[in-house]
Amino acid sequence: MEFRDLKAQYQKYKQEIDSNIQDVITNASFIGGKVVKELEEQLADYVGIKHCITCANGTEAMTLVMMAWGIKEGDAVFVPDFTFFSTGEVVSFSGATPVFVDVDKDTFNIDTSKLEMAILKTIEEGKLTPKVIIPVDLFGLPADHYEIEKMAKKYNLLVLEDGAQGFGGNINGKRACSFGDAATTSFFPAKPLGCYGDGGAIFTNDDDSAALLKSLQIHGKGENKYDNVRIGVNSRLDTIQAAILKVKLKAFIDHEVEDVNRVFQLYNERLSGVVETPFIPDGFYSSFAQYTIKLKNKKQRDGLQSFLKEYEIPSMVYYVNPMHKMKAFSELDYDDQEFKVTIGLCDVVLSLPIHPYISDEEICKVSNIVKTFLI
Incomplete structure (x- = not known):
């Protein structure tokens, strides 16, 4: 996959x-x-x-x-x-x-x-x-x-x-x-x-x-x-x-953005109530560069990522570190208390496979494995 x-x-x-x-x-x-x-x-x-x-x-x-x-x-x-x-x-x-600047916990x-x-x-x-x-x-x-x-x-x-x-x-x-x-x-x-x-x-x-x-x-x-x-x-x-x-722009306009939003809906139908799924505010429409879920803590997130890997399902952590903790910005003086949301997100986010060409069967497989690990 x-x-x-x-x-x-x-x-x-x-x-x-x-x-x-x-x-x-x-x-x-x-x-x-x-x-x-x-x-x-x-x-x-x-x-x-x-x-x-x-x-x-x-x-x-x-x-x-x-x-x-x-x-x-x-x-x-x-x-x-x-x-x-x-x-x-x-x-x-x-x-x-x-x-x-810290981010919103729901929209990121x-x-x-x-x-x-x-x-x-x-x-x-x-x-x-x-x-x-x-x-x-x-x-x-x-x-x-x-x-x-x-x-x-x-x-x-x-x-x-x-x-x-x-x-x-x-x-x-x-x-x-x-x-x-x-x-x-x-x-x-x-x-x-x-x-x-x-x-x-x-x-x-x-x-x-x-x-x-x-x-x-x-x-x-x-x-x-x-x-x-x-x-x-x-x-x-x-x-x-x-x-x-x-x-690719023609394909993007003709069907890809619509298709990837259908994938988002299918994931949500299968994973809502199991994990925290992406939040899209009223009036907003996402092109879903990533489908990012939130787990309870870092141990659970890392455990799920390892479990998915056993089934040859790729997943990614975006992002491992907050910007203010990057070594390249170490000369800047920041207080971690100002970035509680970002620090928390770095420990719990996990992005699952999403693109306009993923099949319903693949979405079901990913969702079922996530459920198997968490339920």
Whole structure:
């Protein structure tokens, strides 16, 4: 059994994917060109945003936004404590300081009440200047963006939506990657929409920001790539990956997001009352990058993971450590008491196999083994 079955997806769309790849090779247009431009237009149209700028990966997408916004040493950027390392990494890379915030115990996303406390504490201390909030759409579920936007306006902060896991989700029909002042996503193969390598994208409605980002991603180019007007980076999505994504985006829109939500419902029917299943607030729709359950304690979680492994069922722990306890951030001074929810989650979460191509029989098998261990 596959945790995220990319092989099944490829077999279903093999002819279209192979044909698109061969067209790129035949035309020998390996960087940029028509295919990349068409993909960007399709992504922007799907999300409902004016500009999409593709780039090398999701981490560089956030890095480019930090560069475009001039985030620097002395700035504070508010980041959830329960997420993948790159969300905090890009802040430190820019020279700014990540200020970690505990998360909601049900949604796993940044706790907006604790976010306001962190902003006020930062202002009161006076050592850093609050500049940006980076809410993460964790496991496919959009963060509480409307509350976050209210808070951003209240304290004059920018919002960068990290939609690496959330692409395809929505709040009352408004799609992930359309919130905040800018948004980013990742096309890492295991993401809801993934390519066959690394890839990422930035979304914005701001014309000036889009122009600046397009310059920064290609060595700070001016009118052409040999007219360099600023210091930038080399961060482009290659054309073969764009060709693959064009096929996969159509499948994603046509059926994959709907199919993965059906899988979520089937798991819930079988596991509700046995374990704590994912919570989706009213009006929210998840793209289910992960199906994450909560156990009673670390011993039970680790025991279940080992039991599943005996039956050759893969599972994953996202995440083993809170961000504030990462060695890379050890110079920052944090009190564990401020992160009780995150610390607790790291001991009890377990993600089960989920993808649009998992069979009902496989869902039943996983569910039955979970029940066998727990009941």
